[in-house]
Amino acid sequence: xxxxxxxxxxRTIAAGTTLAASSALAACASLRVLVxxxxxxxxxxxxxxxxxxxxxxxxxxxPSKPGLPARTQRDEITRIIxxxxxxxxxxxxxxxxxxSDTLYSSRIEPWSAFLTGRQGRAxxxxxxxxxxxxxxxxKAGIDLHAWVNxxxxxxxxxxxxxxxxxxxxxxxxxxxxxxxxLWMDPGEPDARDYALRITDDLLTRYPVDGVHMDDYxxxxxxxxxxxxxAGTYRAHAGAHGRGLNIDDWRRGNINAFIKRTADLVRAxxxxxxxxxxxxxxxxxxxxxxxxxxDAYAGLYADSxxxxxxxxxxxxxxxxxxxxxxxxxxxxxxLDWWRSQNPLGRHLWPGLYLTRIKPSGDPEKSWEPxxxxxxxxxxxxxxxxxxxxxFSAVGLLExxxxxxxxxxxxxxxxxxxxxxxxxxxxxxxxPDAARDGNSLRLSxxxxxxxxxxxxxxxxxxxxxxxxxxxxxxxxVALPAGTRDVWVAAVGSNGATSRAVFAR
Numbered sequence: 001x002x003x004x005x006x007x008x009x010x011r012t013i014a015a016g017t018t019l020a021a022s023s024a025l026a027a028c029a030s031l032r033v034l035v036x037x038x039x040x041x042x043x044x045x046x047x048x049x050x051x052x053x054x055x056x057x058x059x060x061x062x063p064s065k066p067g068l069p070a071r072t073q074r075d076e077i078t079r080i081i082x083x084x085x086x087x088x089x090x091x092x093x094x095x096x097x098x099x100s101d102t103l104y105s106s107r108i109e110p111w112s113a114f115l116t117g118r119q120g121r122a123x124x125x126x127x128x129x130x131x132x133x134x135x136x137x138x139k140a141g142i143d144l145h146a147w148v149n150x151x152x153x154x155x156x157x158x159x160x161x162x163x164x165x166x167x168x169x170x171x172x173x174x175x176x177x178x179x180x181x182l183w184m185d186p187g188e189p190d191a192r193d194y195a196l197r198i199t200d201d202l203l204t205r206y207p208v209d210g211v212h213m214d215d216y217x218x219x220x221x222x223x224x225x226x227x228x229x230a231g232t233y234r235a236h237a238g239a240h241g242r243g244l245n246i247d248d249w250r251r252g253n254i255n256a257f258i259k260r261t262a263d264l265v266r267a268x269x270x271x272x273x274x275x276x277x278x279x280x281x282x283x284x285x286x287x288x289x290x291x292x293x294d295a296y297a298g299l300y301a302d303s304x305x306x307x308x309x310x311x312x313x314x315x316x317x318x319x320x321x322x323x324x325x326x327x328x329x330x331x332x333x334l335d336w337w338r339s340q341n342p343l344g345r346h347l348w349p350g351l352y353l354t355r356i357k358p359s360g361d362p363e364k365s366w367e368p369x370x371x372x373x374x375x376x377x378x379x380x381x382x383x384x385x386x387x388x389x390f391s392a393v394g395l396l397e398x399x400x401x402x403x404x405x406x407x408x409x410x411x412x413x414x415x416x417x418x419x420x421x422x423x424x425x426x427x428x429x430p431d432a433a434r435d436g437n438s439l440r441l442s443x444x445x446x447x448x449x450x451x452x453x454x455x456x457x458x459x460x461x462x463x464x465x466x467x468x469x470x471x472x473x474x475v476a477l478p479a480g481t482r483d484v485w486v487a488a489v490g491s492n493g494a495t496s497r498a499v500f501a502r
């Protein structure tokens with residue numbers, strides 16, 4: 001039951017923090033502080049991955065319609081990023097390759113019809129949307145991950161004919177029909193190589209903070225009809241060990257593909273990460289009592305293995321059920337995934353924000369309280385440090401006030417958790433000097449890009465953290481600030497040494 005009194009209370013959390021931080025809203029740079037010896041260890045920075053999916057397939061989130069003028073598309077980009085920044089989010093998962101077509105300037109695949117209205121048609125006037133997304137997100141201190149669908153070729157909502165350079169036309173031997181979908185056969189070595197080639201090109205040309213994949217590897221079942229890969233199985237079943245049945249062979253194809261993608265991300269863009277958001281149930285009865293679709297058997301996705309073996313940097317299981325669900329209880333499912341993480345990789349559950357409907361039958365819509373409670377539950381788990389919201393349209397429409405609730409819930413800033421098992425180069429140490437009740441900053445122009453200054457203020461028994469843009473040169477400090485530390489934070493949370501400013 002929705003509690004408006006509690007909701008009002010949430011929206012007023014940390015009002016003082018919000019006022020104090022209002023002059024310092026986004027990003028960072030390389031620096032060095034004018035400082036005497038640091039009197040004590042700097043406090044740990046608050047860390048949480050606060051993200052949202054921006055879906056382009058069927059124009060779910062962006063662009064709002066196919067074929068909009070480039071200026072309108074760019075205005076919509078700005079609006080989404082501004083909404084994310086005001087809501088306290090620090091990462092965006094942008095779908096850049098929905099159906100073997102792209103929303104960036106690719107050398108290999110055609111422009112997406114979801115962008116321009118016809119597959120293969122470039123934006124007019126010419127511009128590269130991904131460049132704009134990256135530039136605007138990074139200016140706002142928000143990491144941007146490229147969400148790719150590796151094997152989907154055509155969606156039921158695809159628009160018009162496929163372009164001449166679309167994979168359905170250039171390599172029809174790799175493509176299968178499965179219900180209303182066209183799909184590259186993951187069992188074909190050339191199909192896996194092709195998908196990796198696309199990701200390689202993306203990583204080489206764009207400074208993305210990561211590569212993201214959702215739950216689509218093999219497609220969902222269609223009316224109990226098997227995926228049409230019997231011939232592929234006969235030709236290639238020895239690829240992952242002889243004697244494998246077709247189900248284990250399919251899982252082997254995806255396991256190998258995930259591992260190769262992780263290796264590619266490491267090689268091409270050190271510091272970037274690979275994230276995957278599988279169906280929220282690995283198998284029924286895991287944990288006991290859980291019922292629902294068997295992704296291990298139905299999608300050939302052994303996501304438990306990817307987490308346990310560290311093939312992914314973060315697993316984002318889609319926990320798209322309410323807390324009170326009998327067959328898919330939120331917290332027991334979350335705790336089960338936590339128990340499958342011996343290497344301590346990131347666990348950032350996906351939450352079903354768009355189950356909140358803007359109007360209509362309340363029986364078919366969640367209240368914002370459901371999402372708030374799920375985030376509060378996640379925050380009680382010491383080894384679960386983030387979440388992802390599906391999808392941006394719910395934030396843009398502020399459905400039933402959920403964006404206001406999330407803004408209050410995220411009133412205190414948080415920085416992206418560090419992936420300590422990856423090779424990262426943090427930004428250079430900042431330059432700053434205390435001047436009474438303000439902080440003077442200067443920016444070095446060399447070294448790895450920095451997205452935010454993390455300014456930690458000690459106020460007696462309280463510690464308050466500000467997230468400051470690198471363009472800021474003077475930052476007002478909260479009244480009563482005693483000690484101040486400053487650090488530079490870059491891509492995926494990589495952080496310089498914190499320095500003490502007087």
